[in-house]
Amino acid sequence: MILVPGGRGQLGHDLAALSSDVRALSSSDLDVTAVSAADLAGASAVINCAAYTAVDAAETDEDRAFAVNAVGPGLLAEACASLGIPLIHVSTDYVFSGDGTRPYEPSDPVGPKSAYGRTKLEGERRVLEAGGYVVRTAWVYGVQGSNFVKTMAALESTRPSLSVVDDQVGSPTWSHDLAAGLLELASVLPSTRLLHATGGGETTWFRFAQAIFEELGADPSRVHPCTTADFSRRAPRPAYSVLSGAVWEAAGLRPLPHWRSALAEAFKAGVVAPRTGAAPLE
Numbered sequence: 168m169i170l171v172p173g174g175r176g177q178l179g180h181d182l183a184a185l186s187s188d189v190r191a192l193s194s195s196d197l198d199v200t201a202v203s204a205a206d207l208a209g210a211s212a213v214i215n216c217a218a219y220t221a222v223d224a225a226e227t228d229e230d231r232a233f234a235v236n237a238v239g240p241g242l243l244a245e246a247c248a249s250l251g252i253p254l255i256h257v258s259t260d261y262v263f264s265g266d267g268t269r270p271y272e273p274s275d276p277v278g279p280k281s282a283y284g285r286t287k288l289e290g291e292r293r294v295l296e297a298g299g300y301v302v303r304t305a306w307v308y309g310v311q312g313s314n315f316v317k318t319m320a321a322l323e324s325t326r327p328s329l330s331v332v333d334d335q336v337g338s339p340t341w342s343h344d345l346a347a348g349l350l351e352l353a354s355v356l357p358s359t360r361l362l363h364a365t366g367g368g369e370t371t372w373f374r375f376a377q378a379i380f381e382e383l384g385a386d387p388s389r390v391h392p393c394t395t396a397d398f399s400r401r402a403p404r405p406a407y408s409v410l411s412g413a414v415w416e417a418a419g420l421r422p423l424p425h426w427r428s429a430l431a432e433a434f435k436a437g438v439v440a441p442r443t444g445a446a447p448l449e
């Protein structure tokens with residue numbers, strides 16, 4: 168049985184949907200900030216999806232973010248090591264500065280610019296030190312919880328037009344594809360411990376939003392490009408978040424599908440609930 172702390176989040180939900188061997192745990196079932204080996208009894212592996220993911224809130228709540236993103240993964244890693252079972256821990260592009268111009272390799276220098284990124288980086292360090300796996304991903308969306316795809320779908324139905332940033336580059340990742348990749352990793356258990364897994368290709372939030380409009384059957388020209396400077400956010404966003412999958416593939420793992428075809432599949436799978444009621448504004 169594969170235990171999944173944070174199992175009620177986007178990614179945990181899809182892990183549970185993909186395998187009957189997965190036991191997804193909510194934070195009240197298992198709080199990673201106070202976990203011990205006894206809590207993992209009977210598990211053959213752990214995939215940690217628990218995280219403090221509120222990037223802006225973390226700027227003023229770094230202690231809590233640190234507890235969930237650094238202390239928790241460290242405790243999980245020690246518990247897994249003591250039981251002799253693998254831990255796969257999910258991390259983020261925010262550990263990089265985002266100043267890059269070519270896809271980041273796992274071995275590239277890190278340099279987080281946000282509290283979220285700093286706490287996730289410390290979580291990585293603790294997991295790797297205890298012999299666990301760290302998989303960095305980015306721009307995740309899925310059927311569970313709130314995410315960019317659902318936000319764009321909601322805005323499409325309520326606004327005639329909208330502006331979306333066109334100067335941040337990354338790779339949208341459907342949580343279903345990432346979940347399948349993590350289950351493959353759990354079965355292969357390669358010798359490489361630090362890996363990247365995102366949807367293939369790259370885009371900007373603006374072009375991603377246009378693609379979402381296309382999937383909705385709406386006119387993508389209703390989405391207009393703007394710059395990061397046009398939006399004031401508490402935590403800085405990485406300008407460049409593309410993660411290279413070369414190490415993932417070299418470890419014998421299947422690359423995740425291209426972000427654009429994945430988006431089409433995600434729509435077919437119902438990532439956005441079909442509309443009922445009022446017609447869209449146009």
Ligand SMILES: NC(=O)c1ccc[n+]([C@@H]2O[C@H](COP(=O)([O-])OP(=O)(O)OC[C@H]3O[C@@H](n4cnc5c(N)ncnc54)[C@H](OP(=O)(O)O)[C@@H]3O)[C@@H](O)[C@H]2O)c1
Nearest residue numbers: 173175176177178193194198199217218220259304305307
């Ligand atoms: N979303 C993205 O775009 C993105 C990008 C890069 C990396 N990641 C990483 O991918 C992983 C999964 O992200 P996600 O989008 O699935 O996150 P999510 O939807 O925000 O889910 C995170 C889950 O963590 C749980 N949690 C919070 N504190 C906990 C605690 N103390 N103990 C146990 N569980 C706790 C929450 O459970 P309850 O709801 O039960 O409280 C929540 O369901 C995270 O490591 C995240 O950092 C995400």
